[in-house]
Amino acid sequence: MGRITVFDHNHECFTRAKPFENGAATYSADIIRYQLHRWEAALPQDMDVTLYTALPPNRLGFRLPDADLSITYLHTHPVRDCLAPIRKAQDYDHASLRVYVTAYYAYHCALTAAGYHSAYVPMSIAPMARREIVPHDKRMIWFGNVYHSKRQTLDRLRTACKKAGWKLDVISRGKFNDRDPVTREHALDIIAQYPYGAGVGRCAMEMQAMGMKVLIAGDDIGGLIMDENDRQQQIKTNHNARLATFSRDIDLCLDTIQHSLQVEPLTGESLHHPALIAAQLGWP
DSSP, rough: OOOOEEEEETSHHHHHOOOOOOOOOHHHHHHIIIIHHHHHHHHHTOOOEEEEEOOOOOOOOOOOOOOSEEEEOOOOOOSTTTTTHHHHHTTTOOOEEEEEEEOOOHHHHHHHTTOOEEEOOOOOOOOOOOOOOOOOOOOEEEEEEOOOTTHHHHHHHHHHHHHHHHEEEETTTEETTTTTTOOOHHHHHHHHHEEEEEEOOHHHHHHHHHOOOOEEEESSSOOOSSSSSHHHHHTTTTSSSSOOOOOOOOOHHHHGGGGOOOOOOOOOGGOOOHHHHHTTTTTO
């Protein structure tokens, strides 16, 4: 069993710079819950390893430990110069070997092409209780923090919902409809009352796990999942709305969403990637 020093969302190298929020903290916790023990089982016993559940910030000059190997999970896929954060990290991550784990297939390809050790691991979530939906109930909830261009997408969705006679509610930045504070647990209880959802990334997957049909919506409209090919395409982009399946037309998506696929998302127990990654790197 390898020796691993963990830097997760509770470590001061992250919290002193900017506290994790919502999806990032949940992703970090799931990495520790589902994947840490698999790394420990897959790594050579004599290897000193650091595992970062996000790319460590260096704004505070925090000294990262030397190690034989560093494993870093990348939460996002930067739109511009996606390799810039990696190049910057080389200045303060002095591990002999560095492996970057991403849930974005295009990011993995870019890292590999640039000569970095990269692993593509689709996003997974904790299992959640599923339920039956009422297909003709025109109620939808947006789940996920609204900022930057997401505000424009939400405004467009509000307009389309009003025109089509849909009720749209929003959970964003710890509030329901920008009024009532909600914890994560309360938010999930609220969301479970809706047949349809709108969101991206982990938020979209968590709604799928509840049995909801989901409009992929974030910085843009990412459409609907109508078949297995759509599902695989959305998995490769981590449901981030940069790619659209079915259509980006909101009106058409609202008219069609009841016929979209009821998706079973990947869960933490379903992924056994650390051993596979270790094998790819030539470890016993």
